[in-house]
Amino acid sequence: MIISIVSGKGGAGKTTIATSLAHILQADYYDLDVDAPNGEYFLQPENWQTETVFQPQPKIDKSLCNACGACARECRFNALYKLADRVYLNDSLCHSCNLCREVCPQGAISYKPAAIGSVRSGDSSRTGARAIIGDLRIGSTRATALIQRIVRQIDPQKPAVIDGPPGNSCTAVAAIKPAELVILVVEPTPFGIHDMLQTLKILKNLNKPLLIIANKSQDDGPLTAVLAEQGLTPAASIPLKIEHHKSLLAGEILSQSDPKIYRLLQQALTRKTGTE
Amino acid sequence: MIRQISVMSGKGGAGKTSVTAALLNLLPQVVAVDADVNASNLPILLTAQKLSESGYYGTEVAQISTESCTACGRCAEICAFAAIRQDEQRKFLVTDDCEGCAACFWICPAQSISMIPHRAGTQYLSRLENGFLLHAELIPGEDNSGKLIANIRELARKVAAEEGLDLILIDGPPGTSCQAIASLTGVDMVLAVVEESLSGLSDYQRLAQLMARFRIPHLVLVNKTGVDPELGKQIETTVTACGGEIIGRIPFDLEIPRALSRRETLLALPAYRPLLENICTRLQTSS
Known part of the structure; x- marks a missing residue:
């Protein structure tokens, strides 16, 4: 079973819950928050393997290009621009869409692999399973492409936990799509509730089974009221505690340092899936 | 000259919006931008009066x-x-x-x-007591958030020029990818809010690499400090190595999330006012 952990608001506790679930289920852990991956500080994987991820990108053959500018005119992302008698690529805007190659009357554009990041993986003795970390190259804007590439490698036969990116844009969708169960982590504050309502719209469109976990809770009242309007209830609530913050600072998995959290999460999951 | 400053962090939940909202309340005149267009929380903490809205059309x-x-x-x-x-x-x-x-x-x-x-969202212009606010709502799940950020930043520059305001303060998105890049390009300075945690430190290092790439100077406000002094020292060393300057520290204080839950800013807690006033002065003067 593939479980995706998401949250509209950043800092709600996705990594805390995702690493705990990887521990409880002895599941492979996929860090798909590729431009700010942090799961490894808790899972401490060993025997690292690294694989570079490439994405095809246009390369202009200067001996063939006559700087007619057709590619720059047609590119919908303004990734190509003409300066004097040369055409340049701004690779942070390129979507690797193949259009420029087709448009070029000189046949001067071909697609060559360019590194967008890497996938690092290792064995976590803390979960007894694999930890797979998506690591976007600094300055790259191809987070979605990297996430989709890692998602394709997930073995659906094994339990897998996906630690998703914050927000409600295309990267979040890419981390939600493969999931058979989505766990939405909500900080029950006006901010967390606002961002959760956006995420719920995505989940409704994708029609995903859903479990809501409140984290860093000072008062579940407002959250419970908003969820009730949609016929939903939080499956578990974790209070805001300095002890939890301390265990994060020590690089501990919360379900390992606090047995209460282990039981709370396990029970919430069992009620939903009827297994374990 | 219009000065643009982005509040960034790498890690989500580090305190960008809490800090930005407090600074906005202290600055004499400002145009605010909420660049976290798919989790837009800055308006929740501000008293803003909506002036106009328009559809955002991404790519066809x-x-x-x-x-x-x-x-x-x-x-x-x-x-x-x-x-x-x-x-x-x-x-x-x-x-x-x-x-x-x-x-x-x-x-x-x-x-x-x-x-x-193809409509992908809505962008809003609102009036603040001391200026204006630009924010947006991306339709959940939509692409092209970077372009929407570029759009509202362009609108902010226009408003600033027309109204004769010389400071734009941007509440940035988490991460270091397309949205973060769209919030960074062309700014004069970044105020990095760094959570004192392993994750906060790691994401700050990524952000610092990104800022170095764009040659943008930065100040650092360390948040949730005092729980692990060893980690605090490590952050200090890293900030220095990354060319940043620590401008202040906010301790781990449960009163802060309590105030935020009441939709109050850090200014509701008098102890933090001098620190925030000091940051305001630096943002308006240092280059």
């Missing part, structure tokens, strides 16, 4: 006219996003994975594909 998307389509399949072949599929009647159609590149539009021999406008 492809549409196939089934009447003239010969089902040759060239469009599905060239699509780099696997956004064209066949339905049960084997008719080709475009799914919501379309990124609007127009490769299919260009290649279709029957000219059956058109590019149509």
